[in-house]
Amino acid sequence: MSKPPIVPETTAAGIALDPRTLERVIPESRRSDGTVRKERKIRPGFTPQEDVRRFRGTRQAQAEANALPKGHIIGWAPPPKAATPAASKAGMSKAQKKNEKRKEKRKEKKDEVEAVKDNWEDEDEEGEGGAGKDKEKGETVASGTTSPKDAGADALADKLDKLEVR
Template sequence: MSRSSLPPIEPTKTAAGIALDPRTLERVIPESKRSDGSVRKQLKIRPGFTPQEDVRLFRGTKQTQMEANALPKGHIIGWTPPPSKEAEPSKPMSKSAKKNAKRREKKAEEKEPAVKDNWEDDDDEAPATPAIPAASPSSKQTAHSADSAAPDPKADATTAEALSSKMEKLDVS
């Protein structure tokens, strides 16, 4: 006896819960347990009977063809994804092409966005000198210790003047 002739151990059920009994090959609703622990009996289904849950909607030939050719949800007609950069340089670049590519990269590095996308990115681009809080009277002591532990001893005079003018504006007595 080959394995393909045997019915499956866990038969597939229809929407109404009807399954094929593996022993008798009849259509049945298998026995199940209720929430109180009692068991429902297995119910036999008459041959040819189809419950309302299992009845499919009628689809004409044009409807089925339209559904088969339908675009996926959210698809934009005519849109194609941009080509990957790996596919572009298939042949080696000439000297002038390499030079132009370097120029483009340099130009892109020099150009900075006028409006930042995320305010939290400002923390990543902090100045070389540490920011000094001026909220409490003990902040003067921390400012002195921060100056002594500055990593760059050759600080620009203009940066120092700008920082001192900002501190004067922030200092509240």
């Protein structure tokens, strides 16, 4: 059996459990004029009016239990916490890790395919000819690729074409 606390908890009426005798008592206290009130024993089973809890029906108790906290906004949910991939992969088997890698690769591939081009006219021109001639040098170049020298110039030209002057 554990020892009772040195400073016992008291009820609303001031009743505490005496640590030496394990009886319910009202501990002695000091009056404002300096005299001491004697400790009073409480009969077993007695509950003073201050300690009687208010009766709650089952429906009332259930409604209070389900009530939203004060200041809660209906429909609002806190944002989800960021997923930690290192922690989640620690508990995975080999097959689960392998499947996770496959999913990531599929997702990356899907993102690349779904990338929207800024200028749809360039796609039509490339699609018609397939492989075309480099205009400045006369070399045949596969569609979508340019020589390293012309890459910077082509990028600048594309940006200038996209600009609209009003």
